[in-house]
Amino acid sequence: MHDALDVELPARTRLPADLYESLVERYSYVRADGSRILPWDFTRYMNHSCDATSFLLGANLEIAVRDVREGEQLTSDYASLNLERGFDCLCGSPSCRRRVEPSDYEALAPAWDRLIVDSLQTASDVAQPLADWFPRDGRLESWMREPLLAPSILDNRHQVGAETRFRTRRAKVLASARR
Ligand SMILES: [Zn+2]
Numbered sequence: 001m002h003d004a005l006d007v008e009l010p011a012r013t014r015l016p017a018d019l020y021e022s023l024v025e026r027y028s029y030v031r032a033d034g035s036r037i038l039p040w041d042f043t044r045y046m047n048h049s050c051d052a053t054s055f056l057l058g059a060n061l062e063i064a065v066r067d068v069r070e071g072e073q074l075t076s077d078y079a080s081l082n083l084e085r086g087f088d089c090l091c092g093s094p095s096c097r098r099r100v101e102p103s104d105y106e107a108l109a110p111a112w113d114r115l116i117v118d119s120l121q122t123a124s125d126v127a128q129p130l131a132d133w134f135p136r137d138g139r140l141e142s143w144m145r146e147p148l149l150a151p152s153i154l155d156n157r158h159q160v161g162a163e164t165r166f167r168t169r170r171a172k173v174l175a176s177a178r179r
Pocket of ligand 1 (some may be wrong): 053
Protein backbone atom coordinates (compact mmCIF):
# COMPACT_ATOMS: atom_id res chain seq x y z
CA MET A 1 0.00 0.00 0.00
CA HIS A 2 1.27 3.46 -0.85
CA ASP A 3 1.36 5.54 2.31
CA ALA A 4 2.69 8.80 3.70
CA LEU A 5 6.17 7.41 4.41
CA ASP A 6 6.85 6.51 0.76
CA VAL A 7 9.09 8.80 -1.26
CA GLU A 8 7.23 10.44 -4.13
CA LEU A 9 9.35 11.70 -7.02
CA PRO A 10 7.42 14.01 -9.33
CA ALA A 11 7.50 13.29 -13.07
CA ARG A 12 10.73 14.46 -14.74
CA THR A 13 12.64 14.51 -11.45
CA ARG A 14 16.33 14.80 -12.27
CA LEU A 15 18.46 12.32 -10.36
CA PRO A 16 22.08 13.12 -9.58
CA ALA A 17 23.91 10.11 -11.04
CA ASP A 18 23.44 7.09 -13.31
CA LEU A 19 23.80 4.62 -10.44
CA TYR A 20 21.30 6.42 -8.29
CA GLU A 21 18.94 6.65 -11.25
CA SER A 22 19.12 2.90 -11.92
CA LEU A 23 18.48 2.13 -8.24
CA VAL A 24 15.42 4.34 -8.21
CA GLU A 25 14.18 2.71 -11.40
CA ARG A 26 14.75 -0.73 -9.88
CA TYR A 27 12.93 -0.12 -6.62
CA SER A 28 10.16 2.27 -7.61
CA TYR A 29 7.10 2.18 -9.80
CA VAL A 30 5.47 4.78 -12.03
CA ARG A 31 2.00 6.13 -11.40
CA ALA A 32 -0.54 7.37 -13.94
CA ASP A 33 0.67 10.96 -13.65
CA GLY A 34 4.29 9.93 -14.35
CA SER A 35 5.43 10.39 -10.75
CA ARG A 36 7.48 7.63 -9.14
CA ILE A 37 6.77 6.00 -5.81
CA LEU A 38 9.77 4.64 -3.95
CA PRO A 39 8.23 2.57 -1.13
CA TRP A 40 9.83 2.89 2.27
CA ASP A 41 8.89 -0.66 3.30
CA PHE A 42 9.46 -4.18 1.92
CA THR A 43 7.16 -3.39 -0.99
CA ARG A 44 10.24 -2.10 -2.80
CA TYR A 45 11.64 -5.64 -2.89
CA MET A 46 8.58 -7.25 -4.48
CA ASN A 47 9.62 -9.32 -7.46
CA HIS A 48 7.79 -9.81 -10.72
CA SER A 49 5.78 -12.92 -11.48
CA CYS A 50 3.66 -13.66 -14.54
CA ASP A 51 1.32 -15.25 -11.97
CA ALA A 52 1.42 -12.31 -9.55
CA THR A 53 -0.04 -12.60 -6.08
CA SER A 54 -1.39 -9.05 -6.10
CA PHE A 55 -2.28 -5.99 -8.15
CA LEU A 56 -2.93 -2.34 -7.50
CA LEU A 57 -6.54 -1.56 -6.68
CA GLY A 58 -6.95 2.14 -7.34
CA ALA A 59 -3.82 4.24 -6.95
CA ASN A 60 -2.76 3.29 -3.43
CA LEU A 61 -3.96 -0.18 -2.45
CA GLU A 62 -2.61 -3.60 -3.32
CA ILE A 63 -5.03 -6.52 -3.39
CA ALA A 64 -4.17 -10.24 -3.32
CA VAL A 65 -5.79 -11.93 -6.32
CA ARG A 66 -5.12 -15.54 -5.41
CA ASP A 67 -4.22 -17.71 -2.46
CA VAL A 68 -0.67 -17.20 -1.26
CA ARG A 69 1.05 -20.27 0.16
CA GLU A 70 2.85 -20.00 3.48
CA GLY A 71 6.41 -18.90 2.75
CA GLU A 72 5.60 -17.88 -0.83
CA GLN A 73 6.88 -14.44 -1.75
CA LEU A 74 4.43 -11.71 -2.64
CA THR A 75 4.78 -10.68 -6.28
CA SER A 76 3.53 -8.07 -8.71
CA ASP A 77 3.23 -8.13 -12.47
CA TYR A 78 5.72 -5.41 -13.35
CA ALA A 79 3.89 -4.75 -16.61
CA SER A 80 1.02 -3.40 -14.46
CA LEU A 81 3.38 -0.86 -12.84
CA ASN A 82 4.15 1.17 -15.97
CA LEU A 83 7.29 -0.68 -16.84
CA GLU A 84 9.59 1.43 -19.01
CA ARG A 85 11.69 -1.35 -20.58
CA GLY A 86 10.89 -4.95 -21.42
CA PHE A 87 12.84 -7.81 -19.88
CA ASP A 88 13.29 -11.55 -20.33
CA CYS A 89 11.37 -13.31 -17.58
CA LEU A 90 12.58 -16.30 -15.59
CA CYS A 91 9.80 -16.25 -12.98
CA GLY A 92 9.24 -19.98 -13.34
CA SER A 93 5.46 -19.75 -13.37
CA PRO A 94 3.67 -22.21 -15.70
CA SER A 95 2.04 -19.12 -17.23
CA CYS A 96 5.37 -17.30 -17.70
CA ARG A 97 5.31 -15.03 -20.74
CA ARG A 98 9.13 -15.38 -21.15
CA ARG A 99 9.25 -11.75 -22.21
CA VAL A 100 7.55 -8.94 -20.27
CA GLU A 101 6.89 -5.77 -22.23
CA PRO A 102 5.42 -2.36 -21.34
CA SER A 103 2.67 -3.02 -23.91
CA ASP A 104 1.51 -6.06 -21.91
CA TYR A 105 -0.43 -3.53 -19.83
CA GLU A 106 -3.14 -2.94 -22.41
CA ALA A 107 -3.24 -6.58 -23.52
CA LEU A 108 -3.58 -8.01 -20.01
CA ALA A 109 -5.59 -5.29 -18.23
CA PRO A 110 -8.98 -6.98 -18.86
CA ALA A 111 -7.70 -10.24 -17.32
CA TRP A 112 -6.17 -8.37 -14.36
CA ASP A 113 -9.45 -6.49 -13.81
CA ARG A 114 -11.27 -9.83 -13.79
CA LEU A 115 -8.88 -11.17 -11.12
CA ILE A 116 -9.39 -8.05 -9.02
CA VAL A 117 -13.19 -8.22 -9.28
CA ASP A 118 -13.15 -11.94 -8.37
CA SER A 119 -10.92 -11.19 -5.39
CA LEU A 120 -13.17 -8.36 -4.18
CA GLN A 121 -16.16 -10.71 -4.41
CA THR A 122 -14.55 -13.19 -2.03
CA ALA A 123 -12.61 -10.75 0.18
CA SER A 124 -15.25 -10.74 2.91
CA ASP A 125 -15.15 -14.57 3.11
CA VAL A 126 -11.56 -14.69 4.32
CA ALA A 127 -9.81 -13.22 7.37
CA GLN A 128 -8.34 -9.75 6.79
CA PRO A 129 -5.53 -9.44 9.35
CA LEU A 130 -4.33 -6.23 7.73
CA ALA A 131 -7.73 -4.56 8.05
CA ASP A 132 -6.31 -1.96 10.45
CA TRP A 133 -4.29 -0.64 7.49
CA PHE A 134 -7.29 -0.29 5.18
CA PRO A 135 -8.17 3.30 4.26
CA ARG A 136 -10.87 4.58 6.58
CA ASP A 137 -12.89 6.33 3.89
CA GLY A 138 -15.14 3.34 3.16
CA ARG A 139 -14.01 2.94 -0.47
CA LEU A 140 -12.69 -0.59 -0.03
CA GLU A 141 -15.84 -1.74 1.75
CA SER A 142 -18.02 -0.28 -1.01
CA TRP A 143 -15.92 -2.03 -3.70
CA MET A 144 -16.23 -5.30 -1.76
CA ARG A 145 -20.02 -4.84 -1.84
CA GLU A 146 -20.06 -3.82 -5.51
CA PRO A 147 -16.86 -5.06 -7.16
CA LEU A 148 -17.85 -3.81 -10.60
CA LEU A 149 -17.68 -0.24 -9.25
CA ALA A 150 -14.01 -0.66 -8.35
CA PRO A 151 -11.56 1.32 -10.52
CA SER A 152 -10.06 -0.43 -13.53
CA ILE A 153 -6.33 -1.07 -13.42
CA LEU A 154 -6.23 0.92 -16.67
CA ASP A 155 -6.82 4.03 -14.52
CA ASN A 156 -3.21 3.62 -13.35
CA ARG A 157 -1.79 3.50 -16.87
CA HIS A 158 0.78 6.18 -17.54
CA GLN A 159 0.63 7.07 -21.22
CA VAL A 160 4.38 7.05 -21.80
CA GLY A 161 5.18 9.07 -24.89
CA ALA A 162 1.51 9.85 -25.60
CA GLU A 163 2.37 13.48 -26.08
CA THR A 164 5.21 12.54 -28.43
CA ARG A 165 2.95 10.28 -30.48
CA PHE A 166 0.39 13.05 -30.72
CA ARG A 167 3.06 15.46 -31.88
CA THR A 168 4.34 12.95 -34.43
CA ARG A 169 0.89 12.37 -35.85
CA ARG A 170 0.19 16.07 -35.93
CA ALA A 171 3.52 16.70 -37.64
CA LYS A 172 2.63 14.13 -40.29
CA VAL A 173 -0.72 15.79 -40.88
CA LEU A 174 0.99 19.15 -41.26
CA ALA A 175 3.60 17.64 -43.58
CA SER A 176 0.96 16.09 -45.82
CA ALA A 177 -1.02 19.35 -45.86
CA ARG A 178 2.03 21.16 -47.18
CA ARG A 179 2.43 18.79 -50.13
ZN1 LIG B 1 7.39 -14.91 -16.12
